[in-house]
Amino acid sequence: MEEWQKKHILDIKNFSRLELETILSLADSFKEISKREVKKVPALRGKTIVNLFFEHSTRTRTSFELAAKRLSADVVNLTSSTSSLTKGETIVDTIKNLESYHPDIMIMRIGVGVCLESFTKYTQASIVNAGDGCNEHPTQALLDMFTVKKSKGTLENLNVLVVGDIAHSRVARSNIFGFQKFSSKVTVCGPTTLIPYEFEKLGVKVSNDLDREIPSADVIMMLRIQKERQGITFFSTMRDYVERFGLTPVRLKKAKKDCLVMHPGPVNWDIEISSSLKERVHPLILKQAENGLAIRMAVLYLVGTKKRKI
């Protein structure tokens, strides 16, 4: 294996194809550990990892914590609502204070308008992006790619259709960068108001007609409508949205037989996906969550065992 160069995991955009492949193949080996009776290996024994979440999360936070624990690292969890951020301490001051405990890795989820990379100058630790605003969510894209690779056997020359709230989606952006590195074509589909102009520059196809895109898709990624980010209204009514962009049994019938339907979770049933499709689509969505743990173990292993310059 080539020497792992990246100290931080900030974005898929700046990953090479080889680096992505390294993580995916490592994750394959790590999957087995979670099936053991003793679900723990000593790879990161003695390392300290801080889980710093300024936004809510179930899957990402839990799986990062479990990933760290299964590699024997010590983990501290901090969420904005239970930290001194509520007393007015700034994020930078919080990081500087945590730095005095000498953590090795800081896993961070932050909101819109904060630049994760700018924090690297306040800490010696590796920073791992667990979702930053509307920018990127690298481990989500990695677990999506891993899930596709496991099901399809390849990541190359696929038609990936990303549907929904593209504007607010860090998942969409990370997946676009990731799949393009494997020569797959990405189409984003949603209301015009939820697809910023900049997406055309990313080399993706932009569409507002879901029915037209479904038949050629190998993978359909349904994105969550992020009600918490919809300060202003981007579409007339939820009913209208579902009518045009919800995945229904009728729509799915037009898809290829082996088309994968994925969702980063949490799913708003009957909005993004009809609840009558639950039986068909939920197993793979849960598989995504399972794969997320292995991906996060692989990422923490790579940055956690990287030789440090002292």
Added chain:
Amino acid sequence: MSNPKGKKKILSQEDIKKTLYRLTHQILEKISSSEGLALVGIQTRGVHLARRIQAIIKEIEGRDIPLGVLDITLYRDDLTAIGPTPTVRETSLAFDLSDKVVILIDDVLYTGRTVRAALNEIMDFGRPKRVEFLVLVDRGFRELPIRADYVGKNIPTSRQEVVEVKLKESDSIDEVTVIRGSD
């Protein structure tokens, strides 16, 4: 025979075959058939050797002995000290270790650190009755109080030398050579 870079053949294909038969007989002589025997190979060449021994036992006694595969990477004591992050391969111990006599198998015994890591990993999978260690080549220079129970060949080496074990399963040839280092 030409000898580029001071390469010396220690075991030929025939030698390796005879050695594995001898070692297998030693195992069967020492461990009664009533005891639950299991083989565990250390990735990568230890696994090849374990498979061959498994086949020899089948040939001699007609018994199927369970076989496990161990990748010790995550148990190494130098994970954060070594340069390139090592890749992690498959570990698979799909049988119950309790009350088993486990024969741990590797190609070369050198510092003993791999064996230490392997023992720790095995213990995380269960509590075997006993663990014994089989190695094709013992080249000396132990850094831990570890010894092998079954040794194919003792090869006196210097630290500058490299012992290279090639097995058909991964290297298309069966041979053991000692290569003198450049420095």
